[in-house]
Amino acid sequence: MLRVHFTATDFARLRFAARPAPLQELHAALATAVDPRGGPLFAPWRGRVLRSLPAAAGPLADLVPGGRPPSFLDVLGDTLADGFERIRATAPGIVRAELERVHGALPAPRWIHGLHEGDGAAWRTLRRAQQAAFDTVLAPVWPAVQDLHREEFARYALAAAEHGAAAALTGLAPGSRLHGGVWEWPGAGPARDVVLGGRGLVLLPTFHHPGGPLLQDAPGRPAVLTYPAGPGLPPAAGRPEDPSEALAAVLGRTRLDALRLLAEPRSTTGLARALRVSNATASAHAAALRAAGLATTARTGRSVTHRRTALGTLVAGGGPPYGAP
Template sequence: MCVIRIHFTADDLARVRFAPRPSPVPELHAALMMLSAPHEVLLFERWRSRLLRNLPSAAEPLADLAPEGRAPAFLDVLGDTPQEGFALIRASGAETVRAGIEQLYGRQPPPPWIRALHSGDAGAWRTLGRAQQAAYETVLAPVWPQVQDLHRAEFTRHAVAVAERGLAAALTILAPGSRMRDGVWEWSPPGAPGVREIRLGGRGLILRPTFHWRRGPLLQDRPDRPVALAYPAGRGLPLVPDDGSAPDDPLAGVLGRTRLALLRSLDQAHTTTGLARRVGVSNATASAHASALRAAGLITTTRTGRSVCHTRTALAELLLTGGTAGG
């Protein structure tokens, strides 16, 4: 991920909008990119293995459109329903589709059906439509009620932050570590190569939380349209169906799903606020769960000024690795 610098004009500051509801197609493609991305394999292996077991063969062509966790821009559309989103993709201009495919396969030959899609073949579009529908039913439909609930909570959190602290502060809250200075919102991950400059130029900005993609922001920057920015939000792990059935992780049966998610989120030290954000709970809930985990000897907590910082203990590492850590 490179450094991202978004330049606002005075008009843009008045045109920042938060998506009022989640869009299923962008969230689906965020999940599929996470599924195919090579990074953080251990953290997401259980989720990834479950989906790969259940994903029907009709969905397999989509892997060709997100090699190494990257997807072409023409897939990034809005729409309140899957059917509306899929129709918007189908309506993409031929030049946009060709440019997206060429960007993905500039150095290697694409699969035959991708070549056919590049030339506008109707059969290739039907293949893509069937693949998207099959993937949606398997990956996203089971967790869509959770996505809607989490989006409402994120919408409310952002609205309160804007009301209490102003827009500039609310934007930096969405992206811990980012900063707003002289009309430029900058995301600077440590060691990031290169800089991407986005100049809004009066077009405005649409903010969309995503609850599957766990890396940096996903940007859609098209001429004469508002820039759309999808940022990682929610629990910090890809969603799984919350159907009341017994958890498939034995540790969840002992610790509870929220405490286990909190413990897994401590792959690096976090404050209580940081944990609450990653797990998708209130600060008070995160603090209560941290106290229980600390009493069990699974985390340690240190105080610096008014902040506290939590880290996993060696015992927690042993539990999470199945007792294989150490000698």
């Protein structure tokens, strides 16, 4: 069981990653590819991934001789380059300690020794391996991963707005519960207690690791919980890139139109005219979006103006409203 201990400060610093982290998703995918516990449903995907990995990605296997990757690989970052730079910025002492932990008495390839000594060529080997693996495993499905992340973000945001952060948090993990400031997640691997101590927690969904949560708990930094989300099986290439249908299923088609129209300030009458609905219906849609934190309403005298929030812009995805010319 995983137990995450929150303080009031940690709840105030609880946040959901705004975008997927390429390196975290890559490491989750590779961990799933080499783990046979996914069952027969994962066998075809696993076989395709392992057969397609180029030789340039081979050094990544050297980093996990016992299935335990060094912790300095667990970084956030909006792009692959950003993630790698964060890895490269790891203190040399931490790099050496983690390499010694995962390799122990096992023999290590020459380039791992170079990494241990801070050799630039060894770091370039790691970067080429990560790039090669990403290009093969994730690049073909990255638009789908981005869409799935937006959908998961919207689901969490709506749950938090309607039911509160505690309900949204437990909703991420069926069977989990929040009790006395402790989030308990049964069946999440060996017993482990993580004390946040005011550092906060970042929630990051992954769509390539169904086996349970992955927790990054670096001293002095917010903890990062990567949790399984999405439809179960990893996304396949060719998935439609437009998440409009999924968002419409959550918000309702007219309400999603309203959210997208509110990229610019609109009065209730202006919103009703654009949606081709009554003023009362437009006002009800604006109120629902406002309650979910997706829109704001400002009143000046008898005039009312609605506009979507930054969260609303992220959820809307920047696309045009349905039926827009």
